[in-house]
Amino acid sequence: MKKLIIVTGMIILASCGTIRNTTVPQAETQDQLILATLWYQQSAEMKALYYQCYRNAETALEENLAGSDKSKPAAVVLDIDETVLDNSPYQGWQVIENKPFSDQDWRRWVDLAEAKPLPGAVEFTRYADSLGVEVFYISNRTVGEMGPTLANLRAYGFADVDSTHLLLKETGSSKIERRERLESIYEVLVLIGDNLADHSGIYEKRDAGLGFAAVEADKNLFGTRYIVLPNPMYGTWLNELMKQGEGATAREKLVKMLKGF
Ligand SMILES: [Mg+2]
Incomplete structure (x- = not known):
């Protein structure tokens, strides 16, 4: 029985937005998260990169607003997790407690509403608001997590924090339909996220080429319309690697x- 549990244990590898069901033995540690989580929490480079990206986002917003024909009201779209809120304590907890991702544990973290804002994020949303640009948050936090998410964002003074500006996950994880709904009314000038699927549906499913060709095709959009933030801890990039990797353990696959050389 014990052996059966170890062999068939189904866990979800990491946290937050995207789907990441991956079969690995339950006895496995979460050590693959140590270096990425430490970099995220303890490197000055991470902080500098967030400031750099949000500064770039302001410039892109100014330029795109100046170039707009103003036929529709202007908006910016941001993801939430690892874009405006720092959930790395959840990853840290996974390593310390040796726990794979679970919806229940993630929900306990969300309910605390204690995620810190990421560097430059609050300021960016307030700057957009000062320009008359509406701020929307498209996140794969679930609609059931609306209450604590609003409380968390409000505590730090993010702009446009209300249930009409948070487009959370109702059924599927795809953000395509929510973006299209928004774009039928607004001109979206800048999209900001730590996962390329926050920017375009083309990145929701990575092929064997891991999405590299799509990035090449989109290269002129990065820094001008798409702002990508660093997240080495989890994401669609890692889900795809785990799918393609061969081996009995996550470490072996990775x-x-x-x-x-
Ligand atoms: Mg995210």
Whole structure:
């Protein structure tokens, strides 16, 4: 029985927005998260990169607003997790407690409403608001998590924090329909997120080429319309690697995907 549980244990690898069901043995540690989480929490480079990205976002917003024909009201779209709120304590907890991702544990973290704002995020939303640009948050937090998410964002003074400006997950994780709904009314000038699926539906499913070709095709959009923030801890990029990787453990799969010399 015990063996059966170890072999068939179904866990979800990491947290937040995107789907990441991956079969790995339950006995496995979460050590693959250590270095990425430490970088996110303890490197000055991470803080500097967020400031750099949000500064770039302001410039892009100014330029796109100046170039707009103003036929529709202007908006910006931001993801929430690892874009405006820092949930890395949840990843840290996973390593310390040796726990795979679970919806229940994630919900306990969300209910605390204690996620800190990421560097430059509050200021960006307030700047957009000062320009008369509406701020929308398209997130795969669920509609059931609306209350604590609003409380968390409000506590730090983010702009436009109300249930009409938070487009949370109702059924599927795809953000395409929610973006299209918004774009039928607003001109979306800038999209900001830590996962490329926050910017375009083309990145929701990665092919064997891991989305590299799509990035190449979109290269002129980065820094001008799409602002991408760093998240080495989890994301669609990692889900795809885990799907493609071969091996009995997460570590084995990941090591096999490394390029060496
Ligand atoms: Mg995110």
